[in-house]
Amino acid sequence: MSAFEQLHPSIQHHVVNTLGWNSLRPLQEDAIVPLLAGRHALLLAPTAGGKTEASMFPLYTRMMNEGWTGLSILYVCPLKALLNALHIRLAHYGRLFGRSCAVWHGDTGPSERRRILADPPDVLLITPESLEVILTSPHRDGHGLLSDLRAVVVDEIHAFAGDDRGWHLLSVIGRISRIARRELQRVGLSATVGKEQDLLAWLTTGCSGGGDVIAPPAGAAGTIDLRLDYVGSLENAAVVISRLHRGEKRLVFCEGRSGVEQLSFQLRQNEITTHVSHGSLGKDERLRAERAFAEATDCVIVSTSTLELGIDVGDLDRVILIDGPSTVASFLQRIGRAGRRASTTRNGLFLTLSPQSTLRAAAIGDLALQGWIDPMEPPAAPFHVVAQQIMALALQERGIGRTDCRQWLEAFLRGSGVSDDDLTEILAHMVSTGVLSEDQNLLWLGRHGEDQYGFRYFMELFSVFTSDPLFSVRHGQEILGEVDPSSFLAKDGQQPVLLMGGRGWRVKEIEWSRKVAWVEPVPDSGRSRWSSPGRHLGFRLCRTMRHILATDSVPDWWSARAITTIGALRAEFAWLTEGGTQVVQRPGGDTTWWTFAGYRANAALGDHLGSLGGSSARYDNLSITFGSSVSAARIVDGIQELRSRGTRMAPDVALDDAIRGLKFADCLPVQMAAEELRRRLEDREAVGQVMGEAVGEVAVQG
Numbered sequence: 001m002s003a004f005e006q007l008h009p010s011i012q013h014h015v016v017n018t019l020g021w022n023s024l025r026p027l028q029e030d031a032i033v034p035l036l037a038g039r040h041a042l043l044l045a046p047t048a049g050g051k052t053e054a055s056m057f058p059l060y061t062r063m064m065n066e067g068w069t070g071l072s073i074l075y076v077c078p079l080k081a082l083l084n085a086l087h088i089r090l091a092h093y094g095r096l097f098g099r100s101c102a103v104w105h106g107d108t109g110p111s112e113r114r115r116i117l118a119d120p121p122d123v124l125l126i127t128p129e130s131l132e133v134i135l136t137s138p139h140r141d142g143h144g145l146l147s148d149l150r151a152v153v154v155d156e157i158h159a160f161a162g163d164d165r166g167w168h169l170l171s172v173i174g175r176i177s178r179i180a181r182r183e184l185q186r187v188g189l190s191a192t193v194g195k196e197q198d199l200l201a202w203l204t205t206g207c208s209g210g211g212d213v214i215a216p217p218a219g220a221a222g223t224i225d226l227r228l229d230y231v232g233s234l235e236n237a238a239v240v241i242s243r244l245h246r247g248e249k250r251l252v253f254c255e256g257r258s259g260v261e262q263l264s265f266q267l268r269q270n271e272i273t274t275h276v277s278h279g280s281l282g283k284d285e286r287l288r289a290e291r292a293f294a295e296a297t298d299c300v301i302v303s304t305s306t307l308e309l310g311i312d313v314g315d316l317d318r319v320i321l322i323d324g325p326s327t328v329a330s331f332l333q334r335i336g337r338a339g340r341r342a343s344t345t346r347n348g349l350f351l352t353l354s355p356q357s358t359l360r361a362a363a364i365g366d367l368a369l370q371g372w373i374d375p376m377e378p379p380a381a382p383f384h385v386v387a388q389q390i391m392a393l394a395l396q397e398r399g400i401g402r403t404d405c406r407q408w409l410e411a412f413l414r415g416s417g418v419s420d421d422d423l424t425e426i427l428a429h430m431v432s433t434g435v436l437s438e439d440q441n442l443l444w445l446g447r448h449g450e451d452q453y454g455f456r457y458f459m460e461l462f463s464v465f466t467s468d469p470l471f472s473v474r475h476g477q478e479i480l481g482e483v484d485p486s487s488f489l490a491k492d493g494q495q496p497v498l499l500m501g502g503r504g505w506r507v508k509e510i511e512w513s514r515k516v517a518w519v520e521p522v523p524d525s526g527r528s529r530w531s532s533p534g535r536h537l538g539f540r541l542c543r544t545m546r547h548i549l550a551t552d553s554v555p556d557w558w559s560a561r562a563i564t565t566i567g568a569l570r571a572e573f574a575w576l577t578e579g580g581t582q583v584v585q586r587p588g589g590d591t592t593w594w595t596f597a598g599y600r601a602n603a604a605l606g607d608h609l610g611s612l613g614g615s616s617a618r619y620d621n622l623s624i625t626f627g628s629s630v631s632a633a634r635i636v637d638g639i640q641e642l643r644s645r646g647t648r649m650a651p652d653v654a655l656d657d658a659i660r661g662l663k664f665a666d667c668l669p670v671q672m673a674a675e676e677l678r679r680r681l682e683d684r685e686a687v688g689q690v691m692g693e694a695v696g697e698v699a700v701q702g
Contacts, residue, residue: 003032008061014096015057025050026216032058035187040211042157042188042200046336046346051189052086053093054214055153056123059187060097062150063122070148071120074176076128076169078159079306080105081290083125086155090123099123104130113140120145128160128169135175136395142179149180154203157188158329158376161202167382170205171389171412175396178408183207191336193329194373202378206411224335225347226365229559230358234259237322237351238266241300244349248317249293252302253334255323255535261499263322264302265525268503273299276501279306282479285501308333320349323357326535328367329374358565360537363544365557374538380679382416387426387667390436391445391453399442402427422672429669452666471515473500480505480519497526536599537621539686545622546596549573580694585632592625593635593695601686609638632697643691 004012004024015021027045034041035058043051056075063072075090077083087103094101100121104113106129116124117140135142152173160166177184188203196213204211231237241252254260257278267274273296275289293301301307308330316338325331335348350361386409393400393408400408406423413423427443430436434448445453473480480500498505498519504526505519549570554563575582576594585591593609595602599621606619609626618625626635665673 003029006032006036006061007057008064008097010064010097011057011061014093018096025054027051027214028054028057030214030216031055034212034214035059035185036061038062038185038209040186040200040204040207040209042190042196042203042211042213042215044190044193044196044213044215046191049191051191052089052155055187055189056090056093059151059153059185060093060099063099064097068122068148068150071122071124071145072148072150073123074131074149074152075123075125075155076131076152077125077155078127078165079156080107080127081286081306082156083127087125090125094121094123101125104134106130117141117145120148128165128172131172131176132168132392135172136392138395138398142396146176146179147181149176149184150182151185151187152176153187153189155189157199157203158190158193158333161199161376161378164379164382164385166202166378167385167412167416168388170202170415171385171409174206174411175393175408177411183209185209186211191333194375199376202376202415205415223345224368225345226350226369226557227348227559228350228352228358228361228365228557228562230355230561230565231351231353233353234263234322235266237353238263238270238272240351241267241320242270242272245318247298249297249315250300250318250320251307251316251337252300252320252322253308253325254302254304255325257304258499259322260302260304261501262525264501265499265503267300267302275299275301277301277303277307279304280483281481281501284478285480289501305330305334307337318347318349320351321361323352323354324350324361324364326360326537326541327374328364328372328541329376331364331368332373352562352565355565355569358562359545359548359569360541362548362555362558362562362566363541366548366555367541367544372540374540378416381418381676383418383422383426383668383672383676384664385416386413386418386423387430387435387664390427390430390443391449391667394436394444399444401441402443405443425672426668429672430667433666435667471510471517473498473505473517473519475505475519475521483517497522497524499526535621539598539601539683539689542596542598542621546576547578550576550578575698575700577696580696581690582696582698583632583635584698584700586700588628590625590628591630591632591635592623593639594623595690596622597686597690598683600681600683601690603681604683604687605642605690608642609635632699636695636697639691639695 007015015024025045027043028050031041031043031054035055043054045051045054059073062068075086077086083103083105087101091101101123102112102116102121103125104116105127108130134140134145154160154169160169173184173186186203186207188199190199193199196215200211200213229240231240241250252263254263257280260276260278264274264276275293277286277289289301293299305325319335319338321331321334325334331348335346338347350365352358352361389409389412390405393405397404405427406413406420409423413419427436430449431438431443431446434446435452436443436449437446472482483498483500496507498507498517504522504524506522506524507517507519509518510516511518548566550573552570558566575584581593581595583591583593595605597605599619602619602621602624606617606624609624610617668676
């Protein structure tokens, strides 16, 4: 019997006769047998590789063969827009197979939520935060709704695994398994990951059942049509985009919302039909743009990483990257949006704005063509997520004992490396500071906990992220989006002009107490601001940048302008070699140790060597810089001394840094919050490799 013949007869019938498919894709074939056997799985395939069907057809088969009733399958996604797009497809399959499907997220109305609770669907599409709402709300029977669950599918799993939202999701799944009194079958879907077995192990934290990585060979889908061009400015990028690929549908990624707005305005100045998508636009504005783009042919949509995931915007002809992302995985995810039609390939055009971003793009492209992908590394020591989960459990259980708390979180604690002693210390601190209160051996939110997280029905408790203090931008009754308050700064007393959706809007009035700005349309350009974290690069990418500088190879996918730009950088770094690291001293200037080790390694090394100059050293992704009073010889001696000590290489962290970076850091003892951030910043492998290399001194004139 073939794998296809093991699917339920109803599914076989509709695949052939209703969907009109001649065959299943390789991933869909390969996933059937292990998923029907109840095994956990990580399914890997390029964008549009059929991952949703590969997971759901076998699970629907189990549902029908085994007589599952009630809410049986959770389908978890990182974005509401992705849930909405998938709901259309999964609801269609459900109707074909006689099964129901619903969606629940922040935009789902009260009446629809009541309907789901009264008559649970077979499949529920949901975000982790909405799952937390169901579990903790006193107005909803979360235990009753979730008690029949059998399986959970986590789509775009790489978007969860790399940050604290992933730890939160795993803990919530563990709590639901306890409610359902069974181990839920876990299925993760992703397009681009490194170290697949590690990601599968993370997904199955606390599970006893076996699991498989299912990843058919990429074949033709693995080829990339790549180009790199240096253009120098967004204005020049707009000109290039307006002249290339006319008549085609182009998706352009920028690295920030301000860049999206500025480029969109410039494209419209060049008479290009342009749509805009980023997370700070109003929902209606964003949906209109994405819908129009999906239905159009000759146009451009400019986006941040919001369209990096599998939201359907139709068949794309071209993907263009302004400067490019910080990881190879993100790059592959983006170019995977193109090349989905038969006889087409994935393609990516880098348009870079600076020599440094040209070098980084060249390195990303080089690694991608080698087949290397960044390994997915869950954040170390998620102590603050443990604190959030303790408070959520207190709400869920209407008060919880310490022993019960440990049992609810046991699998999550074990998988994340948080010890029983750590949990005891966190609980003691939360009680002593009033975040929790304890009465008759039951823990509940204390006065400080309610003051800090209890407003808006504890909505601040349901997310592990801290939101920026953004202002709503409105034109009449329409919400255009949100901006940072620094956007309202203007010179000479003029009313500022904002860019929203690629159009100019003059600020008429600001209601500071309500955080609302009222605007009117104008033809002028303007500027909107949003805060953004620094670009932190990894060790392998930085070392590839060094390799490009230290060699004279010229790949055929570099344009003439890119060749000239990188050639100028090579001349500037003529002293560079790959045999070790170099300490470079310029007459009368600073002294710099060029490690090409990545941000985390340089942060650790810089903190340990900073005392050489009597003050903190400055560090970035590629180097550590000391004041002009520190000689190259003194730095080399300091490196040798540090090498002989062999102490732990992690940067010192001030409490203020920990509080800013960790939403629930005030629930932790000071030293525990600092220790969490220290562990997250250290890169032992990179530091070890740098410390094992020879160090040379270079004197540069001029």
